[in-house]
Amino acid sequence: MTTPSTDSLSELSGALKGSWHRFLDVYEPLRPELYRYCRYLTRSPWDAEDLAQDTMARAFATLGRMVEGPPNPRAWLFRVASNLWIDQMRRSRERLGVDVEPAASQEPRATREAAGTLLVRLSPQERAAVVLKDVFELSLEEVAEALGTTPGTVKSALHRGRNKLVEPEPEMPAAQAVPAALDAFCEAFNAHDIDRLTALLLDTMTIEVVGATTEYGPESARARILPGMLFGSRVMANPDPQGPCGFDPSFFRGVRPTLPRAELRIHRGEALLLSWYEHEDGEAVRAITRLELDGDRVAHIRNYFYTPDFIADVCRELGVPFRSNGYRWWR
Known part of the structure; x- marks a missing residue:
């Protein structure tokens, strides 16, 4: 069986991205x-x-x-x-x-x-x-x-x-105790310590920016996604219209370069990580992160950043202010 060449795979990936866009x-x-x-x-x-x-x-x-x-x-x-x-x-x-x-x-x-x-x-x-x-x-x-x-x-x-009865709202599951690994992840995030964050990740972990990109393993997470979660506010505060980051400057007016802080909140029985960003008129949530654990290590991270409808929905249920980042991870 012939194995596709790297050039062929790169060409295919580029064509698919163009069609997807x-x-x-x-x-x-x-x-x-x-x-x-x-x-x-x-x-x-x-x-x-x-x-x-x-x-x-x-x-x-x-x-x-x-x-x-x-x-x-x-x-x-x-x-x-x-x-x-x-x-x-x-x-x-x-x-x-x-x-x-x-x-x-x-x-x-x-x-x-x-x-x-x-x-x-x-x-x-x-x-x-x-x-x-x-x-x-x-x-x-x-x-x-x-x-x-x-x-x-x-x-x-x-x-x-x-003609059937109106369906009642489902009962929310009871909140469980927050696992120590989630507290540790939140503390490392707020210390902006990428080494501590990486040490909490399972070797076979998966990390997603939902709807945008997926990476596998701690090193890929450390190199490509965690820096954006920790330090992306600096780019958001000064977006380069010609830069490769994909940020649309229209969504980030008033963002300050202060690094975001994480807060653990319980939503529908699940512990979530809210990412608060500073703006000229106050703080607002711009991202939500869900973490799945395997023992005391993080096995799966889902970062909801380019999901404006979802962010609005959850934040309204929690009663917290929020801002949209749009759907696009490219301009």
Whole structure:
């Protein structure tokens, strides 16, 4: 078997990045509505952001296999998100060994469209139909397009969904004691000690700037992502329009070069790291970090920086001020 050359891989990577950037030029303006739709489906900021990211990736891959682009990009993006979410619900229920009840329709696609129920009240199809029609005010035809079905099936789903009890908000999990490793990470962050931070990382760890980049291993984290988390405010305070950092200066007016401070907060039962940045008119959160532990070491870091809808959602629930960094990690 022939191994691809380094030049071939670099050329492929460059071509994919160019195509991805052009894809986002068209679909990124729909990102706020996509997140809002995913939020209604999942009812969780974390799951909504994951679903929105997965939807964009799936849409990009699917578009590359289509003969013609979708005539209604908004409805099509909702359709990709709906299919992913319904599949997730079905797999989740199958893992739990819960019977999947089909909708009261004899159409061939009815079983998949109504795959599973959500808290025994709304099936995924019913929930998606109600959200698209009543929240996003799509026409029956647009809802049918977004769900890959017919207006008649949509009418049935709307009728069933609206006649069921309003689903209560899920109970928040009880807050657990903050592990010592998270306290240690927060202290090292606030000391801006990259050596201490690196020492807390598992050898097989993964670090993500969600939606932007992923690195593997402590040395890659130390070289490429941790410096931005610790010292990026200096660049934000004086962004170079011609520089390689990717910052859009319009998002960083009023930012001071003071290094950010981290604060551990409990949100929906989980300990999060809020990154506070100084501005001319006071402090505000510009990034949120989730850490997964393996024993007393950090196994996975997810840094939410270029996720404005998610940051706004979580910060509003916590009642703290926030600022947007936009979606782009390039200009």
